[in-house]
Amino acid sequence: MDDEGKVSHDLSDRPQHLSIKDTNEIGCVAMYFCQDGERLGFLMAFPENTGQIPVCLCLEPLLSRCCVDAAEFADRSSLRQSRYSVFTSLLAGEALAPAVVEKFAAGIGDGGNAVLMIFHSVSIRNYTLHKMLINEIRLLNVPCVACEYEGRVAILTAAAAESEIVRLIFSRVEASAVALGISMPVQNYGRLSVAYRQALFALNASAGPGLRRCRDLALPYLLRTLKEDEMSAHLLHPALEILKKYDGENDTELFETLRAYVGTGCSQRDTAGLLHVHLNTLKYRLGRLRELTGADFKNQEEVFYLWLSLRIDADAPV
DSSP states (O other), rough: OOOTTSSSSSSOOOEEOOOOTTTTOOEEEEEEEEEEEEEEEEEEOOSGGGHHHHHHHHHHHHHHHHHHHHHHHSTTTOTTTTHHHHHHHTTTTOOOOOHHHHHHTTOOOOOEEEEEEEEESSSSOOOHHHHHHHHHHHSSSSEEEEETTEEEEEEEEGGGHHHHHHHHHHHHSSSSGEEEEOOOOOOGGGGGGHHHHHHHHHTTTTOOOOOEEEHHHHHHHHHHHHHHGGGGGGOOOOOHHHHHHHHHHHHHHHHHHHHHHHHTTSOHHHHHHHTTTTTHHHHHHHHHHHHOOOOOOTHHHHHHHHHHHHHHHHSSOO
């Protein structure tokens, strides 16, 4: 500090001998101590004579390493852990003290307003590239945290800052080499490992480059999984077989009417337009559907059952 109490010299990650200008005072030796690249605190030694200054300069780096390894800064229940240490623990599914998770979440935003992103380069994978991206992401003036995890770069960011992170990545890495998977909205930071699996699922959905979102891929995956399950074919809504048989015997189009009606969210006007039939014709067909199948289109669960059955049905595209 200067004579007016203002900072005249900031600390660094290496020990420095600091003294007040134009005085004969010895001053102090001070430095930050860091964990995972994050400054957690500082050390200050006050030598009694000039001969002790070199000793302090040598001792402080050793003491710094002891500090960051101490339980006060490394224990999983400690609020003094680096946010990057907390981040990697949450990605791994480790149970942390609620207060630790709450403090970590405060730096990102409310649950539901954040996403987890996983980046890797399809052409070159090295520590230097990852380190460069992580450092540049840390410098952004947005609520986010980034680290290297399982050979990839994991980024947790407020949803509002997602586009800025994406722009940064594409500005530093050729688009043909960028593979980016994005999770569903993060609802619970204590279950960040779930978001990690979602982002990893999106990332691995294709071997090539591109930006892939779990939300866009989840439904097709679930439908494909059900479609490939042999038992699913025996659990479809009975209306499907009833209408297929009836159409085959009577040269009608009730099955396609059902598909269109359910697909439009049970909108008569939209369905009539889609099928190019008069509204009265559609109403007649829907009446026959109810008579033949007993389907209750006012029951949301039954409508969903019909929709799912139509999507799983072998003749229906996923």
